[in-house]
Amino acid sequence: MTDLTAALSAADAQFDESLERLFGLLRIPSISTDPAFAADCRRAGQWLVDELIGLGFDASLRDTPGHPMVVAHHDGATPDAPHFLFYGHYDVQPVDPLELWTSPPFEPEIKEIAPGRKAITGRGAADDKGQLMTFVEACRAWKAASGSLPCRITILFEGEEESGSPSLKPFLKANAEELTAECALVCDTGMWDTETPAISVGLRGLVGEEVTIHAADRDLHSGLFGGAAANPLQILSKILADLHDETGRVTLEGFYDGVEHTPAQVLESWNNLGKTAESFLGEVGLSVPAGEKGRSVLELTWARPTAEINGMWGGYTGEGFKTVIAAQAAAKVSFRLVGKQDPDQIRAAFRAHVEARLPEDCSASFSPHGGSPAIQLPFDSPMVTKARNALTDEWPKPAVMIGMGGSIPIVGDFQNILGLQSVLCGFGLTDDRIHSPNEKYDLTSFSKGIRSWVRILQALSKP
Amino acid sequence: MTDLTAALSAADAQFDESLERLFGLLRIPSISTDPAFAADCRRAGQWLVDELIGLGFDASLRDTPGHPMVVAHHDGATPDAPHFLFYGHYDVQPVDPLELWTSPPFEPEIKEIAPGRKAITGRGAADDKGQLMTFVEACRAWKAASGSLPCRITILFEGEEESGSPSLKPFLKANAEELTAECALVCDTGMWDTETPAISVGLRGLVGEEVTIHAADRDLHSGLFGGAAANPLQILSKILADLHDETGRVTLEGFYDGVEHTPAQVLESWNNLGKTAESFLGEVGLSVPAGEKGRSVLELTWARPTAEINGMWGGYTGEGFKTVIAAQAAAKVSFRLVGKQDPDQIRAAFRAHVEARLPEDCSASFSPHGGSPAIQLPFDSPMVTKARNALTDEWPKPAVMIGMGGSIPIVGDFQNILGLQSVLCGFGLTDDRIHSPNEKYDLTSFSKGIRSWVRILQALSKP
Structure with missing residues (x-):
């Protein structure tokens, strides 16, 4: 059994407990934009610190003028292993209108959302607690299988992403040396569809x-x-x-x-993904593209x-x-x-x-x-290629490079303050209802997300 | 001492108690549009019934599908005295935004609002509790001075005026015989200014x-x-x-x-009132007329x-x-x-x-x-002329005939269902902040309003 196979088996073997741990984090109402939930934000941060210490990280809660940061370090198996900075955020959006939730937002459940398709429901399930926990649980699988991690890892979990990240830049500046690494890994983005993983290369x-x-x-x-x-x-x-x-x-x-004018070949590759206005908007009960006329929905949301x-x-x-x-x-x-x-x-x-x-x-x-400002990431750096191949190994269809409608300002801050490029890899889906009532995260996003990071960590550990 | 002089003296002598009674009514939060205050609406209606019984009226609370009506009858001094229907409403507007009130909306006070100018503050002070109480207290003055009223009076107080009056038409239809009279008197309108009383003849x-x-x-x-x-x-x-x-x-x-095009002579009479955009809008912190260009603020609010x-x-x-x-x-x-x-x-x-x-x-x-629909009332009926002269006797300046921006649907209902013309006479002022925080009613509006009705009742009792 190779190290990778052992780590993947460990991830599968521990999955029920992984889910229990995620539920624990989802039960904390860490709404960062509303001052009434400040203590809950802190509690969510401390919960993560405790988990990471349990995994052998040197982890602590760092105060800021707003909600605290979680910072954690792990040395990896060998002193010369490559070093990555992983980012996620433990805060969540407000839950109003509350009356539209079919179950309480901070009481996570597993629901069958379509025949054969289950999802974890609750505020933050997809944005971003479920996503950041795919990485934490991947680290746990490596630890269980090999006693350590294949890379050196620094983790930064923020508690103000949904409220404009006021403390982030000052914190990065003040702790630049401690947070630097070879590359940043960010798990706050989506897949192309339920079978096709994606790396995001354009952020509005x-x-x-x-x-x-x-x-x-x-x-x-x-x-x-x-x-x-x-x-x-x-x-x-x-x-x-x-x-x-x-x-x-x-x-x-x-x-x-x-x-900038979107290059014809990029538009063509997006058109080849076969996403029509009807299929994109049909998921949310609409059919007619709003906004600029004469452009595809992918161009409208990724490049305009x-x-x-x-x-x-x-x-x-x-x-x-x-x-x-x-x-x-x-x-x-x-x-x-x-x-x-x-x-x-x-x-x-x-x-x-x-x-x-x-x-x-x-x-x-x-x-x-x-x-x-918007950010354009490379299509073809070595890190991106390794991550892309690892994703392709895990999922039914090959990974694709996509644009992204949302903004993740941290990517620019990593670039400008720490001099780091980022690889954006996440397992959200367009029907996750993030920022809306009845947010969910597919059970497959969580299980195969963990397995994806297990693979990516190994791929990145190689020279 | 004539009957009129005696009744005016009685009004003056009892004024402190009149004020106490008005405060009692103002303390009841009878917000008709909000179901949470339904019991308070009923309480306000019952309060009025009790007052009117004390004045010798045959008064009762009449249930409707919404808030109850107050109906009361008084026979007057002689069986052949002319008969009038007086209308007011005991419900009030909501109070939000509550934080802008400088004193609680249902704890009325007397405040000096300018040197030598005092006002009664509280929700409903002007719209319409203060106004309807001018009539009730005028009846009380006549009763004190002469033992009876100079006219036959039927009173109708509504509790749904601020929420669209859903029960009013059915009630008028069902009780048309009981409510009919020679003419209706409505006290829910304003003066021209603090010295100039007014009868309103156009209602949007x-x-x-x-x-x-x-x-x-x-x-x-x-x-x-x-x-x-x-x-x-x-x-x-x-x-x-x-x-x-x-x-x-x-x-x-x-x-x-x-x-309809507003006749030139009407526009001219309004222009002669000397109300400029600056003086009209200046009272509320504005200066530029919005709406249709090239028309005076009086035309905009009275006739457009x-x-x-x-x-x-x-x-x-x-x-x-x-x-x-x-x-x-x-x-x-x-x-x-x-x-x-x-x-x-x-x-x-x-x-x-x-x-x-x-x-x-x-x-x-x-x-x-x-x-x-809008309503246009006569400028020169005998009733209007009598009321106008009585007002002119009371106030420093002669009464004027004015348009009105607001709507009082009851006037149309009286016309259509009971076949009654209305005389619209009230003592509100444009700075009363009705429907807004810190609603007030000038103390003079209340005291001279009572005296005005004392005079009008006598004027109308004459053939």
């Missing part, structure tokens, strides 16, 4: 912005003032409606500066920038009716960035767009919520 | 509508789906932004059908129709940021009507406007919130 950036329109100094009766007084909901609707033109393009001044309204509120929103003209109205807006689009320039262009549409007697206030 | 109608846009079958991650999936907040923003053109006109098909967004919500609206594309978004929209605009036609035009702007894979649902 993100600019988040909250805007509040201020009109009268109090809420007004629409009978007394309607027709004469400025209505901030009307002004905000116009501002937001004007973000797109009739072809779906974003209208902000200079918005497309730095957006967007402007989205993520939340909006103002006036009376309770039961019944209230004929009020609100004093203010607000929206949370975000922009997905590609190529060399500059987050600061786009934030400024949005603010100018708002200001240009304000009546003289109204005002706007803004608060920024994170900004990170 | 109202159509309320709630619309919900449905897109994906779940909330989506904007990274995975942004740029490809329909965003209901974006669709709704566009729908609402499109309600007005660049000149401020409402764009709904056929919206201006039945809107509007479309207003009264509330809007969707997506993530909590602390922090969530990069979600919502499954649905909703708004409460209302239209103020004038002339012969047809509420049903306007509701249908709005729904068509929404449907025409929906992507194929999205849908809209609607729920109606009341609809009533």
Whole structure:
């Protein structure tokens, strides 16, 4: 029996316990954006520290001005083994609207979601607790099979990924020497489909912005003032409606500066994946591509920038009716960035767009919520090739290189602060409902995810 | 001492107790739109029944499918005295946002709001508890001075005015014989300014509508789906932004059908009132007239129709940021009507406007919130002239005939169901903050309001 075979067998043998451990982590409501859950975030971090110490890591909880980091080191089997930095995050998204969950978000269960297809349900199952635990459990399998790990590993688990990572950059800067390695491994991305693993090589950036329109100094009766007084909901609707033109393009001044034309051969390779608008959108009950006209859904979500309204509120929103003209109205807006689009320039262009549409007697206030440029990773570095081959060995179909609609700012920070390239490999699926009610992680994503990391660790340990 | 002088003296002598009684009513949180306050609504109605029985009325609480009506009769001093129906409402608006109140909404106080100017504060102080109590206390003054009332009086107090009056029409129809009189007196309107009383002769109608846009079958991650999936907040923003053109006109098909040109002499009389955009809007921190361009603020609020967004919500609206594309978004929209605009036609035009702007894979649902046409009352009926002269006797400046931005559907119902004209006479002021935090009613509105009704009752009792 080779080391690899033994480690894979160990992963299979311990799988029921792996699942129990993941459930333990999923039961902790570590919602980072809501201050009410700060103690739970800390508890989730400490839970991971304890697990890692049990695996022979030198692990500790590191305080930050926000939620703590988990940092852990393992020397590996030989002193000259290659050294990797693994990243995941233990915090999760809020759970509202709670009434749409079919079982409580922090009481994980195994459910049959289709004939022969089971999934782990609960907030964080896929984003990112289930994913980071694939790596932890792969380390455990290697430890069980060989007594050590085939590589030197440093682990960094963050607790603020879902709330803009305010402490991350300062922490990387302050601990650059301790965190450096040959390459970073990040497990927060998805597969192409249930049979096809993927390595993500393009990540859209993100600019988040909250805007509040201020009109009268109090809420007004629409009978007394309607027709004469400025209505901030009307002004905000116009501002937001004007973000797109009739072809779906974003209208902000200079918005497309730095957006590169996607090469024809890349578009062709994506077209060959056979993903139609109907199949992509059909999973969520839609069928017509929104956004820029004349582009495939893969290009729209992997290679094109967007402007989205993520939340909006103002006036009376309770039961019944209230004929009020609100004093203010607000929206949370975000922009997905590609190529060399500059987050600061786009934030400024949005603010100018708002200001240009304000009546003289109204005002706007803004608060920024994170900004990170897009990232393009190599298609063909040695690390990527090794990981790709290891994935192909595990899954029914060969691994593919894909773009990614979401943003993982950590990849840019690793590049800029630690000088590290990243390999992005994860086992999420598009129907995981991350950030939504009834989040799930396929049982196969978890079991074969663990086995994938067992294989990747061995592949990367070779010169 | 004449009867009138005696009754006015009695009103003055009892004023401190009048105030105590009003405070008692204001302490009952009779919010009709929120089912949680149903028992309080009933309690407010019963409080009024008890007061009226104490004044010699034959008064009772009448159940409806919603909140109960208060109905009371008093025969007056002589069997052939003219007979009037007085209307007010004991329910109040919700109080949110509660944090903007400087004192609790249901703990009324007397505050000095400007040098020498005092006001009664609390939800309902002006709309409509303070107003209806001016009439109740005027009856009490007549009773104290002369032992009876100079007219026959029927009183109808409603408990659903702020929630669309669902029970009112059926109740009027079922009790038409009992409620009929020579003319209705309604106290739910305002003065021109602190020195100038007013009788309102034009009332805008109202159509309320709630619309919900449905897109994906779940909330989506904007990274995975942004740029490809329909965003209901974006669709709704566009729908609402499109309600007005660049000149401020409402764009709904056929919206201006039945809107009459305001006669030049009426516009001129309004211009002579000297109300500028600056003085009208300045009271609420604004300065630029919104809505249709090139019209005075009085014309805009008294004689022109509007479309207003009264509330809007969707997506993530909590602390922090969530990069979600919502499954649905909703708004409460209302239209103020004038002339012969047809509420049903306007509701249908709005729904068509929404449907025409929906992507194929999205849908809209609607729920109606009341609809009533505009009403034009006579400028010069004998009743109006008597009331006008009585007001002029009480206040520093002569009474004026004004339009009104708000809608009081009861006036149309009295006309259509009971065959009664109404005289609209109230003592509210534009800075009363009705429907807003820190609602107030000037102490003078209350004291001279009582004295005004003492005078009007006598004027109306004469042939």
